[in-house]
Amino acid sequence: MSAPASPPPATPPPLRGGLLALATLALGLGSFMNILDLTIANVSVPSIAGNLGVSFTQGTWVITSYAVAEAIMLPLTGWLALRFGAVHLFVSATLLFTLASMLCGLSPSFPVLLTARVMQGVVGASMIPLSQTLLTSAYPPQRRGLALGLWSMTTVLGPIIGPLSGGWLTENLSWHWIFLINLPTGILVAVLVATLFRGRETPRRKLPVDYVGLGLLIVGIGALQILLDKGNELDWFSSPLIVGLACASLVAMSFFVAWELTDDHPVVNLRLFGRRNFAVGVTCLMFGSIAFFGTVVVLPLWLQSYQGYTPLWAGKVIALGGVLPLILGPIIGANIHRVDARAVATFGFAVFAVVAFWSTRFTPDVDYWSLALTRLFMGIGISCFFLPLVTINLSGLAPTQIAAATGLQNFMRNLGSSFGTAIMTSLWDHQGIEQHARLAEFTTVYNPLTHDYLDQLQAAGLDLQQAQGQLDHTLTVQAYLLSTDAVMMISGLLMIGLIVLIWWAKPPFTVRATATD
DSSP states (O other): OOOEEEEEEEOOOOHHHHHHHHHHHHHHHHHHHHHHHHHHTGGHHHHHHHHHTOOHHHTHHHHHHHHHHHHHHGGGGGHHHHHHOHHHHHHHHHHHHHHHHHHHTSSSHHHHHHHHHHHHHHHHHHHHHHHHHHHHHHHHHGHHHHHHHHHHHHHHHHHHHHHHHHHHHHHHHHHHHHHTTTHHHHHHHHHHHHHHHTTOOOOOOOOOOOOHHHHHHHHHHHHHHHHHHTTTTTTTSSSSHHHHHHHHHHHHHHHHHHHHHOOSSSSOOOOOOOOSHHHHHHHHHHHHHHHHHHHHHHHHHHHHSOOOOOOHHHHHHHHOOOOOHHHHHHHHHHHHSOOOOHHHHHHHHHHHHHHHHTTTOOOOOOOOHHHHHHHHHHHHHHHHHHHHHHHHHHHTHHHHHHHHHHHHHHHHHHHHHHHHHHHHHHHHHHHHHHHHHHHHHHHTOOOOOHHHHHHHHHHOHHHOHHHHHHHHHHHHHHHHHHHHHHHHHHOOOHHHHHHHHHHHHOOOOOOOOSSOO
């Protein structure tokens, strides 16, 4: 007679009171620290390159190496959590991420720094989705909206505070501190999570390693991420390297999808895309991230290049976008179960679009507060679409599917940020060149207005060559203002299009309470 099957492990009860507050703080800090490292180095690249004796182009690999490693590892979160347990994986990843941060800050040479950044991306990729997974498990079902609201603040504030804190640390201390500040935070997070989640480990399954799927994922995502990071610099498909990377990524990802959908133990659960709400939610999240990150990257680039802003002051403009999400995130999260998540997302898309259209009315002499106010009000839109999309993505999923779903969800968000950064900066640059050429057509020697302007400059004490140089500078400033307006307009239109797509999702938007698939 066969032995009766053992019952499934009981689901641990939700945390309460001070323990719940500490768990929320620890997991939020872990996620925030990881997301912060995606953007904190952006404004420090010139200092890093100069200090370590490499070119600016080589210095950008500090950003690319981290992004590539994290992009490859994010979809593996679900598989790794099943194999090692979500709590054990999060604590180990946090400690290793902290160690890698220390190695970055103490790097004596550029190759050592790159190696440490790759290590950061590899070990830290699972921290963001697992913080979301563990946070929802610590809250009772009726308050998981609040948990997601608190967690979503980290995804919004990280990219906004990153450039601001990176600029301040680089200007007042040194670039080393953009990595060393992770040490106390990482240790605190690991200790708190290990203590608070003792006895709350998720079920483990000894799954075979899908080496074929893993290899195809590394080649496909790695090639795609490098293509996106270096495309604008190498003039896209006029470069043999970019063409080769595109072909490699297309072939590898095509085989990857076919393999994962037929393999018995896939390293990435692509069948989640067969769920309507997940597919609609992550698609909106990816395109929403393109619009969001496009504006977050292009605006400070324009301010520093053509408006005379320092990295710190450009960061201050962007940072205003995080004020209202900080306030509204918990409020929306606590009430998301009372309203239709699609309606909240629609409101967020609409507000973002209206502010983006408002931003297209900037003039060359726009002042700081006019810029800052647009970012402040855009924060309403940002806080009102990130959380509902996360809620819709996870609706109808069993707890055992959450880790895989959050890994894929954050991968799509990262992919959107990479696409947004690459496409919008390329568009901004090419539009600036094109607009300059168009404006130059009207400033010929045959235009009396051109003569009047040059005469005014010469009357002010400039010689003819200096006056012509000033005229060209004026045209350049105006051209890149118009290209910035174009980026804002496209971002707004993209958000308007998502309003139609989001209503394809179907309620109810709740996570299943049972562990069965």
